[in-house]
Amino acid sequence: MRDLLLKYENYLNSIGKRKNTISAYVTDVSMYLKFIEANKYEINEEGYSLTAYVQYLTQSKKSTSSIQRTIIALRNFYSFLVAENVIAKVPPFNAQRDKVERKKPIILSVDEITKIMNSTTSTTDKGLRDKALLELMYATGMKVSELISLDLEDVDLELCYVKCKDNKGYERLIPIGREAKESLKRYIEVRKYISRDNDKLFINMNGDPITRQGVWMIVKECSASAGIKKEVNLNTFRHSFAVHLLQNGANAKVVQELLGNQVMTYIDIYYDIINKEKINSIYKKTHPRA
Incomplete structure (x- = not known):
């Protein structure tokens, strides 16, 4: 053997x-x-x-x-x-x-996302970095491995997009919104003072490329500071990104392309989550004793 x-x-x-x-x-x-x-x-x-x-x-x-x-x-x-x-x-x-039942992903509400973003501080270099990292995670739905692999040149703040490459070498361009753009702009301004001449976009406070564990600590700390009771993990922002897009009318194929999935593994689960939320909402609004 x-x-x-x-x-x-x-x-x-x-x-x-x-x-x-x-x-x-x-x-x-x-x-x-x-x-x-x-x-x-x-x-x-x-x-x-x-x-x-x-x-x-x-x-x-x-x-x-x-x-x-x-x-x-x-x-x-x-x-x-x-x-x-x-x-x-x-x-x-x-x-x-x-035989393996797929566990439903944890989804944050828009309000919970806002609380996490607001839990960061804009008065320190670390706070600016944390805010930029979290904003980009939510704005793009990227995997953590893709996020920590980004170079500075992969971000275009003029055209508002980020160039992402997955582990198979497939490249995709993902648009970023106003909040992510502004957070990245502020972070990049201070990044040059802590960089150790490496090209990675996100670095730790020693100037070295940030690790997966480093991202996990940021997510954990900011979620705790925001008072989030859900079990937030490294995929929570990615799943929340997808569900929020679908809830607001995005085409499933578009969401798939943004996520970079070769197979629409989670799409049915996302729709199941959305439908159950709608049913609960309707019930609470219409049942006399809800």
Whole structure:
């Protein structure tokens, strides 16, 4: 099994997968291989071991996103096994994905977004940076990985857009509104005093590029300061961005393109959230004893 795992890792390197992706895939596959060894399953195209492993992860209280990521890694691994003639075909993964109920994302209201933005301070360099970062997250719906990868030259404050590239190299232009533009303008003015000659747009107070953990701390601190009771995470602004656009009449295809999704994974969930909010609103307005 170890030789197979090493061969798989070399394969991922040969096709140019990113280091973080390789590490995540190898870790997930390694855990799966340990599971099937311990339970005396075989690697074949039947998929029994996959069903058992998904059940095991679910019973172990793994998060939905973690299980979905594992399934993606195993799909890639089984495709590799087919290419290496270890098995004849990839087992049915759709059934495995259906067993995992997708957790509904946390959505902030417009009022909650405003409270978070207002929780930052405009009297410090850190406050100006935090405000600009949060405003851009909400204005564009970018993933955190995309946000921290932005260079200064990716932002055009004259034409009011930001150039974003995802982890597959696909590039998209996303418009930014007045609030994000003004916050970025104020931040960029003070950024030059803390920069260490790097090109990244968002930097920490030591002048180094900000990390994913750094963004998480900003989101956590500002949400707490604003008194938000919901479990805000790094995807909350992205999901809220999408729902607010759809609520205000944006076309689903446009939202998909802004988000950079190759598959409209969450669109149905977004509409389900919107419809339930409408039903609750109508009920409260029309029922005599609501």
